[in-house]
Amino acid sequence: QSNAMWGGRFAEGPAAVMREINASIPFDKRLWRQDVAGSKAHVAMLGRQGIVSAADAAAIGAGLDQVAAQYQADGPAEDLALEDIHMQTEARLSAAIGEAAGRLHTARSRNDQVATDFKLWVRDAIDEVDAALAGFQRALLARAEEHAASVMPGFTHLQSAQPVTLGHHLMAYHEMIARDRGRFADARARANLCPLGSAALAGTGFPIDREMTAAALGFDGPTRNSLDAVSDRDFAIEYLTSAVQCSLHLSRLAEEIVLWASQPFGFVSLSDQWSTGSSIMPQKRNPDAAELVRGHSGRILGCLTSLMVTMKGLPLAYSKDMQDDKPPVFEAHDLLGLAVAAMTGMVESTLFRTDRMRAAAEAGFATATDLADWLVRVADIPFREAHHITGKVVRLAEAQGVALDRLALADMRAIDERIDERVFDVLSVDASVAARASFGGTAPERVRAAIAAARESM
Numbered sequence: 001q002s003n004a005m006w007g008g009r010f011a012e013g014p015a016a017v018m019r020e021i022n023a024s025i026p027f028d029k030r031l032w033r034q035d036v037a038g039s040k041a042h043v044a045m046l047g048r049q050g051i052v053s054a055a056d057a058a059a060i061g062a063g064l065d066q067v068a069a070q071y072q073a074d075g076p077a078e079d080l081a082l083e084d085i086h087m088q089t090e091a092r093l094s095a096a097i098g099e100a101a102g103r104l105h106t107a108r109s110r111n112d113q114v115a116t117d118f119k120l121w122v123r124d125a126i127d128e129v130d131a132a133l134a135g136f137q138r139a140l141l142a143r144a145e146e147h148a149a150s151v152m153p154g155f156t157h158l159q160s161a162q163p164v165t166l167g168h169h170l171m172a173y174h175e176m177i178a179r180d181r182g183r184f185a186d187a188r189a190r191a192n193l194c195p196l197g198s199a200a201l202a203g204t205g206f207p208i209d210r211e212m213t214a215a216a217l218g219f220d221g222p223t224r225n226s227l228d229a230v231s232d233r234d235f236a237i238e239y240l241t242s243a244v245q246c247s248l249h250l251s252r253l254a255e256e257i258v259l260w261a262s263q264p265f266g267f268v269s270l271s272d273q274w275s276t277g278s279s280i281m282p283q284k285r286n287p288d289a290a291e292l293v294r295g296h297s298g299r300i301l302g303c304l305t306s307l308m309v310t311m312k313g314l315p316l317a318y319s320k321d322m323q324d325d326k327p328p329v330f331e332a333h334d335l336l337g338l339a340v341a342a343m344t345g346m347v348e349s350t351l352f353r354t355d356r357m358r359a360a361a362e363a364g365f366a367t368a369t370d371l372a373d374w375l376v377r378v379a380d381i382p383f384r385e386a387h388h389i390t391g392k393v394v395r396l397a398e399a400q401g402v403a404l405d406r407l408a409l410a411d412m413r414a415i416d417e418r419i420d421e422r423v424f425d426v427l428s429v430d431a432s433v434a435a436r437a438s439f440g441g442t443a444p445e446r447v448r449a450a451i452a453a454a455r456e457s458m
């Protein structure tokens with residue numbers, strides 16, 4: 001049987017595999033809300049412009065509400081014969097109101113229709129991600145406030161470097177997420193022009209009002225070039241680049257959680273809710289969710305790669321390759337949503353073992369820089385020389401198996417007699433973090449100020 005939409009030109013229907021490879025309904029059914037909204041805006045405009053009669057426009061509008069109610073109740077059907085959500089909406093409309101349904105597609109093509117639907121979907125997706133990321137930031141802020149003065153080792157090369165506060169460390173992720181939200185917001189603002197009315201590729205001869213449909217759908221205005229409008233998937237790519245960047249941040253925190261939950265570190269203990277056991281090893285508490293967040297970032301990058309490669313060789317305007325734009329965006333969105341939710345849950349519920357963190361910070365000679373700085377400040381020694389003297393002091397502490405602030409003054413003076421008892425003011429990890437009060441530094445007072453400023457700017 002030939003196609004209901006374009007059967008006039010065809011004597012025979014498609015091969016079964018043709019039908020299958022051609023169908024997008026298995027995934028684009030997710031666009032049903034946007035498809036109905038776009039059609040309602042379009043038909044209201046057709047009615048207002050006198051392109052269809054007021055009676056038909058009203059009947060179509062009411063019929064689209066019925067279709068929406070059907071979708072809401074049972075979801076779209078996975079009927080491959082109707083190829084996509086656009087054809088299914090029209091078929092359902094036709095079943096609901098009869099002949100007038102055939103006037104809906106006046107001055108429209110599925111090319112501008114799908115571009116519009118997909119943009120609306122991506123816009124909603126951005127709003128959803130933004131809300132989830134704001135929730136994640138609130139979780140980070142709460143834990144950072146709790147631990148504004150909790151000392152832990154800061155690392156470079158994963159070697160103990162200088163003591164930092166856990167609050168400062170968590171606030172680093174708050175910064176990353178703030179940038180991510182900014183990128184999503186930028187993408188949304190750039191995307192917010194409406195393709196509807198570009199028709200197949202060249203515009204239309206009907207006296208449509210594109211300002212009206214754009215405004216009805218919450219766009220800032222209509223797109224300016226019909227060829228670009230139906231060929232453009234930048235908005236989807238920008239969504240994905242923002243998603244990739246965000247997932248990289250989540251992955252880095254996930255990696256730290258995996259590391260910190262390991263026995264040699266022991267910096268965190270994940271709650272039961274966020275741990276998994278082993279089928280053979282009874283002692284296990286594994287950080288699977290963190291590992292999956294780390295893993296998902298790779299898949300999200302794969303989604304971006306997939307869409308970029310789809311788009312790179314396409315001549316203007318629409319080619320069917322572009323139907324493959326949706327699965328990677330949907331997949332990335334679902335993966336990112338899970339990743340953000342999981343990280344939020346873990347950050348909220350993780351037990352931070354501050355005793356272990358402090359012990360690790362004290363064990364790594366992490367205040368060596370403070371000693372060198374003290375030699376510069378108090379004894380007026382050039383930093384290079386101070387570095388050298390401090391290196392010898394560290395070697396001594398290592399040989400004695402003690403922390404820097406447990407060395408005997410006499411032993412330090414044997415290395416350099418300009419060292420006096422005031423040095424003990426700077427050798428503790430608490431003194432070290434308190435001293436780093438420069439803007440953006442790790443001092444507890446700075447961290448508290450950063451938290452207050454962050455709350456202000458959300």
Ligand code: ARG
Pocket residue numbers: 024028083084110111114318320322323324
């Ligand atoms: N199912 C198609 C898609 O998702 C709709 C657009 C079809 N346009 C066309 N010229 N065949 O891209």
